[in-house]
Amino acid sequence: MSTPPLDAHxxxxxxxxxxxxxxxxxxIVFGQLETSFAEKGVRLPQARHAVxxxxxxxxxxxxxxxxxxxMAGNHVMDWGHEAFFxxxxxxxxxxxxxxxxxxxxxEARRPVIRTLGDGTRVxxxxxxxxxxETLGPWLRLSTSAWALxxxx
Numbered sequence: 001m002s003t004p005p006l007d008a009h010x011x012x013x014x015x016x017x018x019x020x021x022x023x024x025x026x027x028i029v030f031g032q033l034e035t036s037f038a039e040k041g042v043r044l045p046q047a048r049h050a051v052x053x054x055x056x057x058x059x060x061x062x063x064x065x066x067x068x069x070x071m072a073g074n075h076v077m078d079w080g081h082e083a084f085f086x087x088x089x090x091x092x093x094x095x096x097x098x099x100x101x102x103x104x105x106x107e108a109r110r111p112v113i114r115t116l117g118d119g120t121r122v123x124x125x126x127x128x129x130x131x132x133e134t135l136g137p138w139l140r141l142s143t144s145a146w147a148l149x150x151x152x
Contacts, residue, residue: 023065027116030068030124031061034075038086041079050078055090062094068112070126072100100126 023029035051037058043050061069069091077084088098102108111125 019064026065028068028114028122028124029064029066030070031066032070032073033087033091034073036075036079036083036087037090038079038083041083041086043079044077047075047078050075052079052083055086058087058090058096059094061091062096066096067114068097068099068124070100071098072108072126076101099124 035053035057037053037055039055041052043052071084071088071091084101085103088101091098097112099110099112100108102110109125111123114122114124116122
C-alpha cells in the first residue's frame with residue numbers, strides 16, 4: 001500500500017513527520033479523543049481548554065489508520081449532548097469504533113473486539129476516572145467500570 005501524503009489536518013496541529021508508515025504497521029491503532037468533532041455545541045461552564053474541532057477532523061483520523069477511539073475522557077461533554085453525539089457519529093462514519101462513551105452505560109461499557117492476524121483476540125474496553133464533582137451534573141457514571149454517558 002502506498003503512503004498517502006501528510007494530511008492537512010495533521011499539519012494544522014504541527015505534525016511534520018508523516019505518521020502513516022508507523023500507524024500502518026500496528027496491529028491495532030487506538031487513540032484517546034480530547035476534543036469534539038462537531039459543527040455546533042454549547043460550551044458547558046466547567047469546560048476549560050475546550051476545543052470544538054471541525055467535523056472532518058474525524059475523517060483525518062480514519063485516513064491515518066486509527067481504528068478505535070476512546071471518548072472516555074474529561075472533555076467528552078465540553079460542548080454538550082448535541083456535540084457528543086455528533087462527534088460519535090463522525091468517528092463512526094469515518095470507519096472507527098468508539099469505546100468508553102455512549103448513549104447509556106451499557107453502550108459506553110461495550111468493548112470493541114478485534115482478532116489479530118495470528119488469531120489473538122483483543123477486547124478493548126475503556127474507563128476514565130473523572131471526578132463526579134467535575135462532570136456529575138452532565139454525566140451518568142458507572143461505578144463498576146468508569147464509563148461515560150450523557151444524562152437526559
